[in-house]
Amino acid sequence: MKQKIIKDIKENLWFIISLLFVLIIFYVELPYLVYTPGDISDVNNRIVYDFKKEFKGSFNMASVKGLKSNIFFIGLANIIPSWDAVKADRVKLENETINQMNNRDRLMLIEGNNNALTVALDEAKISYEKTNIVHEITYLTNESKTNLQVGDQIILVDNQKIDNLSSLIEHINTLEVGDKVNILVKRNDQEKNLTAEVYLFKERKMIGVMLSTLFDLKLDFKLELKTENRESGGSGGLMTALAVYNNLTQKDLTNGRKIVGTGTIDAAGNVGLIGGVKYKLIGAVKNNADLFIVPKNNLKEALEYKKKYNYKIEIIGVNTFKEAVELLNVS
Numbered sequence: 053m054k055q056k057i058i059k060d061i062k063e064n065l066w067f068i069i070s071l072l073f074v075l076i077i078f079y080v081e082l083p084y085l086v087y088t089p090g091d092i093s094d095v096n097n098r099i100v101y102d103f104k105k106e107f108k109g110s111f112n113m114a115s116v117k118g119l120k121s122n123i124f125f126i127g128l129a130n131i132i133p134s135w136d137a138v139k140a141d142r143v144k145l146e147n148e149t150i151n152q153m154n155n156r157d158r159l160m161l162i163e164g165n166n167n168a169l170t171v172a173l174d175e176a177k178i179s180y181e182k183t184n185i186v187h188e189i190t191y192l193t194n195e196s197k198t199n200l201q202v203g204d205q206i207i208l209v210d211n212q213k214i215d216n217l218s219s220l221i222e223h224i225n226t227l228e229v230g231d232k233v234n235i236l237v238k239r240n241d242q243e244k245n246l247t248a249e250v251y252l253f254k255e256r257k258m259i260g261v262m263l264s265t266l267f268d269l270k271l272d273f274k275l276e277l278k279t280e281n282r283e284s285g286g287s288g289g290l291m292t293a294l295a296v297y298n299n300l301t302q303k304d305l306t307n308g309r310k311i312v313g314t315g316t317i318d319a320a321g322n323v324g325l326i327g328g329v330k331y332k333l334i335g336a337v338k339n340n341a342d343l344f345i346v347p348k349n350n351l352k353e354a355l356e357y358k359k360k361y362n363y364k365i366e367i368i369g370v371n372t373f374k375e376a377v378e379l380l381n382v383s
Contacts, residue, residue: 083121083139084121085121085139086120086121086136087328088116088117088132088134088331089117089331089338090115094112095110095292098292098295099275099295100275101276101296101299103273103299105298109306111295111305112310112336114336116332134334158284159190160286161284163264164285165292167317169275169296171297178300183268186205187216189206189261191261192261192262193258195251196248196251200246209223210234217262218318220261227257230249233247233249235248286324287315287326293373306380310341310342312343313344313346314326314328315345322372323375329350337363343368345367347371349369
């Protein structure tokens with residue numbers, strides 16, 4: 053029996069080796085993330101609104117496509133110029149697991165959509181009420197001196213309510229390095245009194261927490277955003293805000309153009325730096341976009357890629373939502 057098994061193995065050795073090779077190449081994942089140009093998505097199709105409009109042009113979000121980090125795709129990333137293989141440690145924060153990173157990115161998507169809605173409503177001068185407000189901690193730095201945990205929901209900071217991360221930073225800036233901050237949180241449905249110490253990092257006072265502010269909106273009409281389970285991150289905030297605002301007002305800011313863009317947006321309407329400009333620009337060009345909008349801090353990079361690949365697309369950079377609206381109004 054033993055001899056028969058050995059004989060069968062010898063006769064099928066190359067098949068077994070080939071099978072193992074295929075399994076290793078395609079199914080063994082390495083600690084990398086493979087990025088490629090993504091597609092674009094018409095934001096108007098995501099808006100659920102009682103008085104939704106149809107436009108000749110469109111506002112579109114640009115995306116980055118992520119592939120399995122197997123040897124095959126990593127090999128292709130070293131051959132195809134528009135693909136990149138990046139070590140996972142470079143895209144997740146220090147001392148953060150992949151699951152924590154994915155959860156943080158998902159919360160950033162929800163927060164970005166919330167900000168997009170309120171910024172558009174504010175610009176259109178439409179009143180609303182925020183309800184069920186939650187400030188959830190999504191990351192703690194290695195330098196933080198605290199008994200807070202990722203997932204804690206902040207209720208009070210030094211007996212004061214906070215509006216968002218910006219208001220927390222404002223409060224921290226009124227304190228001295230070494231001061232203890234008293235923080236009331238909700239953890240596993242129980243309230244806990246915890247502390248964090250103020251420290252200095254690159255000349256900035258901080259307590260070493262990152263948080264997302266989530267809430268529901270109460271309006272006199274229906275206004276919601278649809279998302280897909282695979283989506284994450286807040287880089288679609290600017291384009292979402294523009295598409296929502298376009299529905300809330302009389303003038304069509306697209307002016308018949310296919311507009312693609314990217315950029316985070318905060319509660320005050322500031323447009324933030326994003327990653328993956330190359331992939332998003334390639335996606336915009338591939339889909340015959342007329343205009344590509346990026347955060348002002350990403351403009352130089354986008355223009356360099358435009359020149360490198362000889363793209364004809366128009367590119368503009370903006371710092372705020374108001375600036376984007378003003379530029380689109382006159383173009």
